[in-house]
Amino acid sequence: MSEIVPFPAAAAHDPRDREIARLSRGIGEKVRAARTANGESRRALSENSGVSQRYLAQIEAGEGNISVAMLVKLGAALDIPIASFFEQDQHDDTLRIALIGLRGAGKSTLGQSVARTSGLRFVELNDVIEQESGLSVADVIALYGPDGYRGFERSALQSVIDRHDRLVLAVAGGIVGAPETFDLLLDRCHTVWVQATPEEHMNRVIAQGDDRPMAGNPRAMDELKSILRQREPDYARAHAVLDTSGRSLQDSERDLMNLLRDRVQTG
Numbered sequence: 670m671s672e673i674v675p676f677p678a679a680a681a682h683d684p685r686d687r688e689i690a691r692l693s694r695g696i697g698e699k700v701r702a703a704r705t706a707n708g709e710s711r712r713a714l715s716e717n718s719g720v721s722q723r724y725l726a727q728i729e730a731g732e733g734n735i736s737v738a739m740l741v742k743l744g745a746a747l748d749i750p751i752a753s754f755f756e757q758d759q760h761d762d763t764l765r766i767a768l769i770g771l772r773g774a775g776k777s778t779l780g781q782s783v784a785r786t787s788g789l790r791f792v793e794l795n796d797v798i799e800q801e802s803g804l805s806v807a808d809v810i811a812l813y814g815p816d817g818y819r820g821f822e823r824s825a826l827q828s829v830i831d832r833h834d835r836l837v838l839a840v841a842g843g844i845v846g847a848p849e850t851f852d853l854l855l856d857r858c859h860t861v862w863v864q865a866t867p868e869e870h871m872n873r874v875i876a877q878g879d880d881r882p883m884a885g886n887p888r889a890m891d892e893l894k895s896i897l898r899q900r901e902p903d904y905a906r907a908h909a910v911l912d913t914s915g916r917s918l919q920d921s922e923r924d925l926m927n928l929l930r931d932r933v934q935t936g
Contacts, residue, residue: 699749700725766836768837768860770864771842772841773872781837794825798818798821798822802821840854851906855907861909863913864912865912
C-alpha cells in the first residue's frame, strides 16, 4: 500500500501550492461530511455521481486534482451548491489531530510530543471513557461487554469534540470496529494512521513491561498479523499515514511534524 501524502512537497515553498493544498483538503472534508450526513457509503456516492470510488477516496483525502465538472457531479449527488465547497469553515482555528493504529505503534508517545511542540492539549480517549464511566476500561468491558464499551467510546469521542477545538487525540486501535464512531472521528479530526510491522508492535508492547500478548499463546504473532490485515482497509481511510517501522522516536516525531506542517503552526 502506498503512503498517503496529504500535502505536496512543494507546498512548503510556493504559496500558490500551499493554497491549492488547503483548498483540496477543504473540499475533501466537505465531501466526506456531506456524504456522512446523508448516510451514504462511498460506493453509493460513486454510483449516484459517476465518480469512481478510488477517485472519491483521493478527493476525501485532499489529494484529488478535482475539476469543475467533477464538483458539479458531486454537488448534484450530495444536493449541495458548488459554492459551499469553497466556503471557509466557521472555526478556522479548529485543529483536532487523531492518531489511530494498533497498540505499540507509538500513538501516545508521539501524540504527547507533538502536543508539547505545538502547544496543544493531549488526550487519550480511553482516559475520557474511564472518567465518564467511573470504571477502568477493563471493568467497562467486563461489565458491559464489547458493545457496551463501544457505546462509551462513542460518547467519549463526542464529548471530546464538543469540548475541544484544538488537541491531539490518541485512540484505541479497535475504534474501526464501530463504523459510526470511526466515521465521526474521520469527519471531525485530521486522522493519522501510526503504523509499524507486526514484530515491532509486539516488541514495543513487551518493552513497556506487558508480556501478556505472548504469555501462554504461541499463536500470538499470527493473531496480531490477522488483526492487522482485517483492520488495514479501515486504517487506510485515515487522512495520512506515518510508518514508524525501523525509525527512532526522534525520527518518527520529525516525520509526524512534517506530515502536519500545514496544519500545525509552531513558535
